[in-house]
Amino acid sequence: MIAPVxxxxxxRLLNHGPTVxxxxxxxxRRNVMAAAxxxxxDFAPPKVAVxxxxxxxxxxxxxxxxxxxxxxxxRAIADATLAVGNVSAKDPEHADxxxxxxxxxxxxxxxxxxxVEGCVGWLECRLVPEPHNQQAYDLFIxxxxxxxxxTRVFGRGRWHFERADDSLRTLHYVAxxxxxxxxxxxxxDVERASRAPRLA
Amino acid sequence: MIAPVxxxxxxRLLNHGPTVxxxxxxxxRRNVMAAAxxxxxDFAPPKVAVxxxxxxxxxxxxxxxxxxxxxxxxRAIADATLAVGNVSAKDPEHADxxxxxxxxxxxxxxxxxxxVEGCVGWLECRLVPEPHNQQAYDLFIxxxxxxxxxTRVFGRGRWHFERADDSLRTLHYVAxxxxxxxxxxxxxDVERASRAPRLA
Numbered sequence: 001m002i003a004p005v006x007x008x009x010x011x012r013l014l015n016h017g018p019t020v021x022x023x024x025x026x027x028x029r030r031n032v033m034a035a036a037x038x039x040x041x042d043f044a045p046p047k048v049a050v051x052x053x054x055x056x057x058x059x060x061x062x063x064x065x066x067x068x069x070x071x072x073x074x075r076a077i078a079d080a081t082l083a084v085g086n087v088s089a090k091d092p093e094h095a096d097x098x099x100x101x102x103x104x105x106x107x108x109x110x111x112x113x114x115x116v117e118g119c120v121g122w123l124e125c126r127l128v129p130e131p132h133n134q135q136a137y138d139l140f141i142x143x144x145x146x147x148x149x150x151t152r153v154f155g156r157g158r159w160h161f162e163r164a165d166d167s168l169r170t171l172h173y174v175a176x177x178x179x180x181x182x183x184x185x186x187x188x189d190v191e192r193a194s195r196a197p198r199l200a
Numbered sequence: 201m202i203a204p205v206x207x208x209x210x211x212r213l214l215n216h217g218p219t220v221x222x223x224x225x226x227x228x229r230r231n232v233m234a235a236a237x238x239x240x241x242d243f244a245p246p247k248v249a250v251x252x253x254x255x256x257x258x259x260x261x262x263x264x265x266x267x268x269x270x271x272x273x274x275r276a277i278a279d280a281t282l283a284v285g286n287v288s289a290k291d292p293e294h295a296d297x298x299x300x301x302x303x304x305x306x307x308x309x310x311x312x313x314x315x316v317e318g319c320v321g322w323l324e325c326r327l328v329p330e331p332h333n334q335q336a337y338d339l340f341i342x343x344x345x346x347x348x349x350x351t352r353v354f355g356r357g358r359w360h361f362e363r364a365d366d367s368l369r370t371l372h373y374v375a376x377x378x379x380x381x382x383x384x385x386x387x388x389d390v391e392r393a394s395r396a397p398r399l400a
């Protein structure tokens with residue numbers, strides 16, 4: 001089931017550094033691309049940062065519409081995640097990467113955005129225009145205005161991948177078609193660290 | 201063994217979204233803090249982005265020295281990673297978090313920076329001053345001028361955690377003291393995605 005995530009906890013979706021699918025739509029066109037370079041930027045109001053290269057078709061849709069979504073893919077759609085990152089919708093052969101690679105889409109709740117079916121988290125973002133960052137660094141900032149997650153792996157503001165099938169684990173891109181899936185949880189202990197031998 | 205990483209491949213250290221330890225030094229003081237919010241920003245010259253809150257002591261050292269390092273902690277030092285993120289060196293009781301939490305340091309090769317022993321990757325960065333980003337978003341940009349990695353888990357521009365002990369896996373912060381360790385590798389296949397049923 002897909003459930004809303006409180007805006008105060010939206011950053012938790014990205015906190016562990018997953019690769020994302022960036023989606024946007026404008027003027028009857030929609031697109032999806034993969035991006036390994038994104039991060040939370042603020043808690044309240046929640047903001048995110050993502051790098052969108054000048055060569056991408058998605059970037060134009062974001063600039064024209066003033067909105068983008070970050071969708072968090074999982075192992076089950078690793079092949080499509082790689083595929084949409086390998087080709088550009090600027091090439092007429094790849095004009096609709098959703099249908100080409102078997103990715104379904106559903107409408108955002110707050111913004112006019114296509115969200116990717118089969119992902120485990122979604123952040124709907126309104127672009128915060130920063131022309132210098134966009135031009136000099138390909139860096140785009142968005143304010144998160146709605147967030148959603150798959151309740152099988154996210155609830156009460158926390159990921160709990162251990163409770164669900166491994167196919168729902170987030171993807172973390174390495175290179176050359178290789179991803180790392182997120183792994184097991186561990187609870188760190190400050191008291192244990194405080195008992196470490198003091199160094200000179 | 202610690203080996204240099206070619207600058208053209210430095211982004212690969214951060215590509216999978218690990219939590220980092222940020223280190224800096226100035227005027228006889230040094231500090232280390234944890235940050236879940238960082239990402240690569242460019243390939244060549246390699247750049248990174250990291251969020252440094254105004255409340256942190258490290259931020260002042262970065263602004264004064266014009267340099268910072270991103271160190272990639274692993275499971276073996278999860279307790280210390282949490283601990284240095286929980287207290288500030290602005291509090292005189294925590295004036296040297298390295299020694300307090302048993303973290304050794306060694307000198308950077310390119311910049312006057314303390315690098316954290318027991319990490320699995322290190323990026324030495326020269327601050328690219330962007331006063332608006334720093335003030336409005338706590339966003340700091342650095343150019344990577346040297347990078348290093350533990351050869352047990354990184355080589356030929358790739359992570360290969362599967363070849364080494366699990367204690368060397370990178371950490372990805374969730375909340376409340378919980379980390380996720382990076383998990384298993386999977387190779388995605390564009391051809392498989394292209395054979396997916398086309399959607400209307």
